Amino acid sequence: MSLDAAIAATRFGLGARGTEIADPPADPRAALKAQLAASSAFDAGDLVSSAEALTTALAALRAPRRTPPETPPDDPTDDPRAKLAPVLDIYADEIAARTRFAATTTAGFRERLVRFWSNHFTVAAVKPPLLALAGAFEREAIRPHVAGRFADMLLAAESHPAMLIYLDNHISVGPATRVATRRNLGLNENLARETLELHTLGVDGGYSQADVEELAKAITGWTVGGRHVGRDRSGEFVFAAPMHEPGARRVLGRRYADGGVDQGRAILDDLARHPATARHVATKLARHFVADAPDAASVAALERVFLDTDGDLGAVSAAVVDLDAAWAPAQRKMKTSEEFLISAMRALAIPALPPRRLGGVFRALGQRPFAAPSPAGWPDDAAAWAGPDAIKKRLEWAAAVAARVGPRRPESFLDNALGDLASAATRQAVARAESGAQGLALALMSPEFQRR
């Protein structure tokens, strides 16, 4: 039972906090499922909406330009830091809030799912406005749907200003429209391709280049209010009919009559319930909770629930808890850098790091929030997180934090953070350390704490 509690806290949750393992709930599986039913305790507090964040960001970035208007800076670092200050402030507030929440929540499983889906629908802050928008994207498009319907999350994500800007759809114009001819604009297929490849069917999901182009045309006009369109809805999702490619579209063999914004919605709705989507999502969830290469039975079980419930993510997540393979004692998942940092904060009862240092710590560990290397998100396999350099950076951080936290009994840290997961070798190494700080550094770096 104690091992189950340790697995519930570390593999399903974000790491054990306080006496989560020492004083476990009577039924760890039921306790995990209860997190799905409860409403989220995340409090947005003073965090600004995406519309406000985008308006702030664009105002800041529109201050005297260095580069000509036709080539806006694409890389945040192209901009003088001072000009970016309001944007960086919003970004710092967002990552501080979500990190504090992750480090303190009692619903760690639910929060892990938020991060899983946020990574599935990656928005990486590669353009300055996205530094301000990425946090709002997670709060507005991901959090509300984590135990809801996949179709709702899909629509919320693909129509969110952050995603539209990230994958260039806000400027994609139907080639047959007057806007295209008059203003020399046209189609951009980036969002359509990643919707099919990464967000729904998966790369082997059976779509063609023609499907990509048809979906891209169907979602032309999905843009963001600003100077050119939807002035009264600045920073919000706007459907700009003049940018929308007229006519029916054919995607995966099915015809969609032109219905303005509803045309794209109808396609997304069908993609959300497509068997290839069920398989893609089931595979990723099993990879996250079972092993880098999950067994076929686990994938099939999740796939069946996804299809049977029409993509009810509450039911699918509960099915993850019901997977026997997810409770195997062997720790088969290497923690990502962020998981390592958050689990260490939870185990050490550090609710927050100084906001100005937080970004630097994440960057040093190689996983700045909302800065995944590509639209595919952060990788979810051990090879990506256990490279020599990654281990060295973790050790350096562990040694530094252990020295700062000061003398405390590292053996009790092991009891609270790992419980029965701690091996005899780790207990011995920690007990024989030459100082409390060294013992704590070794505990944080132990094979069992590096995994989940």
Next chain:
Amino acid sequence: MSFRLTRRLLLAGAAAAALPLRPVFARAPGDAKLCVVILRGALDGLAAVPPYGERRLESLRGGLTPDRAKAHDLGDGFALHPSLPTVAALHAAGDAAVAHAIASPYRDRSHFDGQDVLESGTAKIYGADDGWLNRARGLVGAPVDAVGIGAAVPMILAGDAPAASWAPNILPEADDSTLARLTDLYAGDPLLGPALAAAIEIDATAAAMDGMAPGRGVGPAAYENLTRAAGRLLVGGAGAAVVSLDGWDTHANQGADGGQLANKLGGLDAALGGLKDELGETWARSVVLVVTEFGRTAAMNGTQGSDHGTGGAALVLGGAVNGGRVLGDWPGLERLHEDRDLVPANDVRSLFKAVLRDHWGLDAADLDTRVFPDSGAARAWDGVVG
């Protein structure tokens, strides 16, 4: 307590001047160095190496094509982008060649699958769990040490023979007693044990050389730090290094003479110059491959950028290169692949094989079957190296 390994290496790093540093690496084949620079995100080859001789170039992508008067002429109707002056000078000196209309066997348009095929060296997606460079170095007579620049070991180096990885340091060092104890604790761990051992080794090598203090920049400004690090590690004894440079997915506002892609090409140009600088006299024995997962659409898209395409461009540089040429067959722009992309007339494995055969001395049959399985049809080019 196992201070033996860590002590020696840490001392080598801390007091290189006082100790005769036994090079951690010293086993490259005939000292032939190979550096692979992967441009992740798909470089627009038609912008990097515009074929000005093509009648349709202007109508297809006038908005993405730099002013010919500013570009560096290569002859035969080709030129290098204005932001590539160092590459142009190397080309003029015979130390660089361009391979155009080139692609891996991958024909779809996913970055991730495309990079997998490029790096695994197989004819199909997920055809191998290891990378071609890792398989190749296992076939050289003597072991070749390899390093990936970045936090993780890239796919191209994945496999049985462990490769190291290295990235710029930001945090303070852990003390050597903790390192030694952790080495003990990881003794039975198949994942973390080798990773820590490699980290300690690579750090000692890097620290033992002067000036190993790369900056923290990101984007094009950081490219040079990464290639300079690769250069130092190659001079220090590594036989192969891999550098990943991100940010080439220019879907919107790509620019032409200036702008987004020009900035990135400028960063690449400085990075290649910095690499040559670090290699010093070793440059004469070096080959540097600059490759990407696929090219981009021949026509400009609706947002002043380009979408995922097929045929692209690659560079091969180094003192060991027989340069000053544009390599491969040129398909022109009159006919396009699937009516949208530059025709992939050349197989990037022909270039890779040419380098591995003539620079590292690998056997042609091994290249056709073991390094690049089922690749007999992609014949190694002659005369690229030498």
